[in-house]
Amino acid sequence: MTEPTMQPPLVPTTGPDYQPVVTLNGWTLPWRMNGDWKEFHLVAEPVVREFAPGMVGHLWGYNGQSPGPTIEAVEGDKVRLFVTNKLPEHTTIHWHGQLLPNGMDGVGGLTQPQIPVGKTFVYEFELQKSGTFMYHPHADEMVQMAMGMMGFFVVHPRDPAFRRVDRDFVFLLAAYDIDPGAYVPKVAEMTSFNMWTWNSRVFPGIDPLVVGKGDKTRIRFGNLTMTNHPIHMHGYDFKVSCTDGGWVPEAAAWPEVTIDCAVGQMRAFDFVADRPGDWAIHCHKSHHTMNAMGHDVGNFIGVDKKAFAKQVRKLVPEYMPMGSAGMADMGEMEMPLPDNTLPMMTGWGPFGAIEMGGMFSVVKVREGLAANDYKDPGWFNHPEGTVAFPWKGDEKNAERAPSHEPGARKVAEFDVVKPGAKSSH
Numbered sequence: 001m002t003e004p005t006m007q008p009p010l011v012p013t014t015g016p017d018y019q020p021v022v023t024l025n026g027w028t029l030p031w032r033m034n035g036d037w038k039e040f041h042l043v044a045e046p047v048v049r050e051f052a053p054g055m056v057g058h059l060w061g062y063n064g065q066s067p068g069p070t071i072e073a074v075e076g077d078k079v080r081l082f083v084t085n086k087l088p089e090h091t092t093i094h095w096h097g098q099l100l101p102n103g104m105d106g107v108g109g110l111t112q113p114q115i116p117v118g119k120t121f122v123y124e125f126e127l128q129k130s131g132t133f134m135y136h137p138h139a140d141e142m143v144q145m146a147m148g149m150m151g152f153f154v155v156h157p158r159d160p161a162f163r164r165v166d167r168d169f170v171f172l173l174a175a176y177d178i179d180p181g182a183y184v185p186k187v188a189e190m191t192s193f194n195m196w197t198w199n200s201r202v203f204p205g206i207d208p209l210v211v212g213k214g215d216k217t218r219i220r221f222g223n224l225t226m227t228n229h230p231i232h233m234h235g236y237d238f239k240v241s242c243t244d245g246g247w248v249p250e251a252a253a254w255p256e257v258t259i260d261c262a263v264g265q266m267r268a269f270d271f272v273a274d275r276p277g278d279w280a281i282h283c284h285k286s287h288h289t290m291n292a293m294g295h296d297v298g299n300f301i302g303v304d305k306k307a308f309a310k311q312v313r314k315l316v317p318e319y320m321p322m323g324s325a326g327m328a329d330m331g332e333m334e335m336p337l338p339d340n341t342l343p344m345m346t347g348w349g350p351f352g353a354i355e356m357g358g359m360f361s362v363v364k365v366r367e368g369l370a371a372n373d374y375k376d377p378g379w380f381n382h383p384e385g386t387v388a389f390p391w392k393g394d395e396k397n398a399e400r401a402p403s404h405e406p407g408a409r410k411v412a413e414f415d416v417v418k419p420g421a422k423s424s425h
């Protein structure tokens with residue numbers, strides 16, 4: 001796979017019926033039947049992944065992409081997984097959450113020899129239960145996961161009606177530290193990452209989650225970063241329905257609007273999409289909805305930098321004093337960046353700069369979508385009188401609410417606009 005955009009769900013042509021998942025900015029791995037074995041082939045290899053337009057990472061992944069393709073199968077299936085190693089070092093695959101014979105567990109040195117460079121190993125096991133799983137190496141694990149090696153593994157229930165939904169989205173949380181101008185993640189980084197990703201994509205490069213009004217909807221994710229992520233969805237409350245340990249019994253599924261996902265955990269939540277709109281979904285750690293940023297920036301809120309700026313401009317004519325009224329001006333700023341990086345706060349919505357990055361997307365709930373139509377429907381058309389508006393009594397802000405025509409951008413105002421400054425996004 002070379003496309004970074006979401007591929008259509010892979011509808012089953014043999015075996016029990018199920019609603020296939022869609023992988024944000026990804027795809028499902030095709031299989032073939034060989035007798036009663038369902039056969040898959042993963043190729044571990046270096047890949048180039050676009051995080052969002054304007055930045056790519058030189059990562060390791062599977063079958064041309066990081067994360068690797070999603071594996072989908074059915075409870076009771078006998079699966080045979082070929083793993084070919086095209087990396088420059090040995091590898092293995094661990095099938096996170098699966099109940100299987102010990103020797104199929106994929107821990108290099110402990111349960112199998114490492115898969116040498118250029119060789120293919122085979123894993124065979126019967127899927128004991130349905131649920132939400134993932135796969136990743138258990139060989140030079142710190143390096144190989146920091147380089148992007150991971151994938152989703154969904155096992156559908158044998159009973160097509162069991163906990164069935166109309167739309168089922170999956171993504172994996174991964175973090176990278178890639179300096180501006182660089183392409184390869186710093187694999188020894190432990191805390192100071194600058195790319196907080198869903199399926200190795202960042203806002204505004206993450207696909208929207210497109211849902212038809214009234215659809216039963218499931219969102220599943222797993223965390224292979226070095227910290228926890230409280231995933232928050234606006235507009236709804238939802239029920240936590242599945243973990244990598246199995247289904248939460250319906251009577252015990254508990255309500256949330258934010259569900260924390262610790263390192264090495266997976267979570268799924270369900271809701272009925274009965275409220276149309278463009279509903280934000282994001283990690284609630286505010287640094288995780290930013291792209292490349294420095295953490296050593298002083299706080300200039302309240303500082304009058306006018307006299308200082310005048311002095312600096314004698315030496316650096318393009319100098320822009322920023323931050324004395326907060327950092328929101330960075331969301332609207334479009335200035336040249338170093339090669340291969342992304343602005344800290346970016347993205348444009350119908351009302352202006354969205355000022356986000358990283359782990360952020362939009363659940364777009366619309367009336368009248370066909371089943372399995374995941375095309376971006378554009379921005380929500382708010383019914384008259386349902387958008388927050390300026391208070392008429394405030395003379396300074398007595399204008400009407402802004403129109404939500406796309407492209408109705410506010411032009412950023414700076415003390416100095418650098419001549420020839422052009423947006424690259």
Ligand SMILES: [Cu+2]
Pocket residue numbers: 196228229230283284285288359
């Ligand atoms: Cu987070």
